[in-house]
Each structure stands twice: as structure tokens, then as C-alpha cells.
Amino acid sequence: MTIRRILATAVAAAVTTPVLLLSVTPAFADTKPPAQTQQKPSIAELELAAAAAQAAYDNAVAAEDAAIEALKAFHSDTHPLVMAVAAAKAVAADAATAKSEADQAVVDAQAVLDGLPETATEAERTAATTALTEAEGAAATAAAAKSAADAEFVEAEDTCNDARVEAARAIGQAQKVTKQALADKTAADEALAKAKKEAEEDEEDEECVSVPETRLTTVITGLPTTVVAGTKVNFNLRVTNGSDRTMDEVLPFAYVHATDTSGLDSIDDLVRVQWSSGSSSKWKTVDNKRYMDAISPLKAGAHVDVKMRLTIDASAPAGNGVTFVAGDYVNDDGTCGGNPDLEGYEFMIAAAGGKPGRTDDAKPGKTRPNTSDINTQTGTSATPASGTLAATGSSSATSQLALASGAAVAVGAGAMFVVRRRKANSHV
Missing domain, CATH: 1.10.287 (Helix Hairpins)
Structure with missing residues (x-):
């Protein structure tokens, strides 16, 4: 089970079930009673x-x-x-x-x-x-x-x-x-x-030693509080290593969820988030199943900006949305982890033909980490100086991740959910 699949399930449940505390653990995938679970053949047998x-x-x-x-x-x-x-x-x-x-x-x-x-x-x-x-x-x-x-x-x-x-x-x-x-x-x-x-x-x-790191932060800027259906908006995701050591691989993750104004009907299929590295103009769709390409490495006190784009289908009704972002890291020494807090940036969806109204940046559902004293690795460029977004897709090291994410408030639901991250390339 991946962080993305658990996250999608948790958010959908939170949006449709008011004031629900949903705990998602590694046992979440084990829905069969023990008596119905078939023993897998061993490698020797295979x-x-x-x-x-x-x-x-x-x-x-x-x-x-x-x-x-x-x-x-x-x-x-x-x-x-x-x-x-x-x-x-x-x-x-x-x-x-x-x-x-x-x-x-x-x-x-x-x-x-x-x-x-x-x-x-x-x-x-x-x-x-x-x-x-x-x-x-x-x-x-x-x-x-x-x-x-x-x-x-x-x-x-x-x-x-x-x-x-x-x-x-x-x-x-x-x-x-x-x-x-x-x-x-x-x-x-x-x-x-x-x-x-x-x-x-x-x-x-088993070799990965999970060490949560609150100083690995993911912050969105430039995402407006209102997005009109049928339009696209560009924004930025800043991944910052506020720790005192280099992280060999950092894996940014984004998840978008949206509903109509009732908060009961999901319109996820009408909302799309894409990203692009600084070294490429090609946009890649976030499919809620994979991390973005790895930042390798991310030096201590440095950050990398990832270009993002949110597209709302013209047929989308007025509603609410939230974009969640997170980050995990994997080091060559076998340590791995991530920030236990999951950032959720809320925005409103205006029906096609409407006006965006306020254009202030969307704010996270909780206090944004203070990164004013962090030195930039990238300057004004979206391409890191010594750390780069890998061009070959999700890092092979994501299989080492077995981390615990924190809690976030789902938009319009008044609900809290706890998400546990597991292997990045496993599936439910």
C-alpha cells in the first residue's frame, strides 16, 4: 500500500463523513480474515x-x-x-x-x-x-x-x-x-x-531506519484561493532541507482532492495537478500514485522549487478543493523518513465563466514552517545547483520508505485523518 493510495482513501472518507477520525495503518490493506488469507508460495517453491x-x-x-x-x-x-x-x-x-x-x-x-x-x-x-x-x-x-x-x-x-x-x-x-x-x-x-x-x-x-524530519518542509506559493473551472493556474512547490545534513534523495509528493459545494460528491476526475522540473518544459501529471522525480541530492539548508500547474475542467461545478503536499527522504546510509506533518492548501472552485475574485495565495490548513533563515540552493532558478530532479521517474529508493505522516484537516468536512506512509512503490 502506498502513501498516495491511503491518502486518497482517507481524504475521500473524511470529505463524505463529517467529524470523522480515520486512522490508516499498515493493517489497512489486510481486509481478509486470517482464515481466508492464502499462504504465498515460497521463493524455493516458485x-x-x-x-x-x-x-x-x-x-x-x-x-x-x-x-x-x-x-x-x-x-x-x-x-x-x-x-x-x-x-x-x-x-x-x-x-x-x-x-x-x-x-x-x-x-x-x-x-x-x-x-x-x-x-x-x-x-x-x-x-x-x-x-x-x-x-x-x-x-x-x-x-x-x-x-x-x-x-x-x-x-x-x-x-x-x-x-x-x-x-x-x-x-x-x-x-x-x-x-x-x-x-x-x-x-x-x-x-x-x-x-x-x-x-x-x-x-x-528492513534496512531503512525511519527517522522523521520536521525540518524537511514542502510549501506551496502562488496557488490562488479561487480557481475558475476551465482555466489553468501555475504555482510553485518549494522543497526545503532545513536540517544540518545533506539528504541524498528527496521525494516530493502532491495530492489534489475536490468536491462540489455540498462536500459530498467528489469531482477528482475533473481536477488535475501537473509538475515540471526546472530542466524540462514538459508537464507531468500527478496521478496520486507516485512521487515526483527525486531531488538528488538536497544539501543542508538548501531548497528546490518545482513548477506546478492546476487545471480545472470546464464542466466542473462550483466547489472546494485542497492540494496536499509532503516530502520524504532516503539516504545512502540506510536512513529514511519525512516530515510527519502533511500540508493541505485549500482553494475554492468557481463555475466556468465566473470570476476568480480574490487572488490571494491559498494558505495551508496549519501554520507554515518558518524557512526565513534557510539558505537557498537554487537561487531564483527552479533548477538546483547541485541537486537535480531525476529524469527517469520515481526513485528506486522509494521502496525503502515506511514512514508515518501527520494529520491534516480536509476541506469542508471538519474532519481529521491520520495517514501512515508505507513503501513508495507498493500497491494496495
Whole structure:
């Protein structure tokens, strides 16, 4: 569970439930009764499962390769079924030749008999008739042999074709098995990688020694008390290290919440906060789930200004809003923490077409820390001199955070909530 998700839940509950004291602790995410909580598999078990999935995938790939080779073999003259077809074809061809010769012998014998002159002797006629009879017998035998050879050839060819079709079908089945095995392997690998990452984060959490630091302050300036729907306003977030030591990584955080004038209906989806580092003109949206890019490092007594922009959708009704800001730090020596107080800057939302009226800066819901004696690290620039906003997103060190935030008053609700920060890159 992240500070951002807990914060959003706490503010929404506070806005819709007057005079509510909401305590959000690490146990907040554990909503299941103990009896319903399933035991997570250990890394050793997941490693065994991943190894088994890998072996199954390897076997499936090998089976698919074998099936492909089995089909390719039918293109070879040495395949037994191909050879059987060739042999049957040769026998059928010989039988056809023998039948043709036998049929011709019948024709010749008939011609001899028909060509006997009237003066032919009885013996000559008997001999010719006998030759014709024998030729006809031989032709019948040759015809039967040809029919048998043809049948054997057809059977051999059908057997070969059926085997070829079965081999092709086997490839299709093997490919399905391989696809499923790959999906199982991918799932097992991802589960193992996730478990290892969580274990590493847990180790980092254990290594982080939480030390709250009230002198790490976040102050908003330039945010007007009234913002008209359909407009954008720019303001500034100053993150100040008022301590006497350099903070290796400082992680600013902002959260915006808004309701209609009744205070009961959230219009968060119509309100957007963006930020930009001094080294980039690109605006990035605060999604209430991630810290802004890390300031690395922030020297003792120095500050960094982060450009901010609030946009109210033109369809937003008149209402109230509050922008919360906070900051956490992580040091290379394993210490981490943040200011236990959460600043909330209230503003009113005027319907589209209205006038902003007062343009005074919004004030925090509690006394703003005194930073008059703090030396600037950045001068008038929004880019720190030796500390910079990282360009690669939230710091990897945020997984070490397990800090306790303070209390703030939610706008229009008269409600107090207590927020406990947990790992910065974990989720509910």
C-alpha cells in the first residue's frame, strides 16, 4: 500500500463523513480474515515450479521439432512408406505391360484363326483355335494380376498419404502444447521474478531506519484561493532541507482532492495537478500514485522549487478543493523518513465563466514552517545547483520508505485523518 493510495482513501472518507477520525495503518490493506488469507508460495517453491515449467517447455519444443522432422521425412525417397508406394507402382506398371502384351497376343491369335484359308486342314484350324484359347487365358490372368497390382498401389499410396496428413496434424497439436507450455513458463517466471523483487524490497525496507524530519518542509506559493473551472493556474512547490545534513534523495509528493459545494460528491476526475522540473518544459501529471522525480541530492539548508500547474475542467461545478503536499527522504546510509506533518492548501472552485475574485495565495490548513533563515540552493532558478530532479521517474529508493505522516484537516468536512506512509512503490 502506498502513501498516495491511503491518502486518497482517507481524504475521500473524511470529505463524505463529517467529524470523522480515520486512522490508516499498515493493517489497512489486510481486509481478509486470517482464515481466508492464502499462504504465498515460497521463493524455493516458485523456483521449483519455474524449473518444472522450463522442462515442460523444453520437452514441448523438442516434440514439436520431432513432429516437423517426421513430416519432412516424407519428402525423402528412403522413407519406408514412400519406398512401399514406389515398389507398388513399379509392380503395377509391370502388370499393366504384361496385360497389354497378353491382350495383343489374343488379337494376334484371333487374326491367325480368322486368316486361315478354306483349304486349311483340320489340324491347322485346331492349332489356331487352341492358340487363341491359350492367349485369352493368359490375357485373363494378366488382367487379374494388373487389378491386384493396382489395388496394392492404391493401398500403399493411401497409407502414405494418411500418414503424411497425420504427421501434419501432429505438428499442429505439438504447436498448441508448445504455446501452452510457453505461457505456463512465462507465468512461472513472472511469479518468481515478482516474488524475488518483493523479497528484495522487503530487505530494503528492513534496512531503512525511519527517522522523521520536521525540518524537511514542502510549501506551496502562488496557488490562488479561487480557481475558475476551465482555466489553468501555475504555482510553485518549494522543497526545503532545513536540517544540518545533506539528504541524498528527496521525494516530493502532491495530492489534489475536490468536491462540489455540498462536500459530498467528489469531482477528482475533473481536477488535475501537473509538475515540471526546472530542466524540462514538459508537464507531468500527478496521478496520486507516485512521487515526483527525486531531488538528488538536497544539501543542508538548501531548497528546490518545482513548477506546478492546476487545471480545472470546464464542466466542473462550483466547489472546494485542497492540494496536499509532503516530502520524504532516503539516504545512502540506510536512513529514511519525512516530515510527519502533511500540508493541505485549500482553494475554492468557481463555475466556468465566473470570476476568480480574490487572488490571494491559498494558505495551508496549519501554520507554515518558518524557512526565513534557510539558505537557498537554487537561487531564483527552479533548477538546483547541485541537486537535480531525476529524469527517469520515481526513485528506486522509494521502496525503502515506511514512514508515518501527520494529520491534516480536509476541506469542508471538519474532519481529521491520520495517514501512515508505507513503501513508495507498493500497491494496495
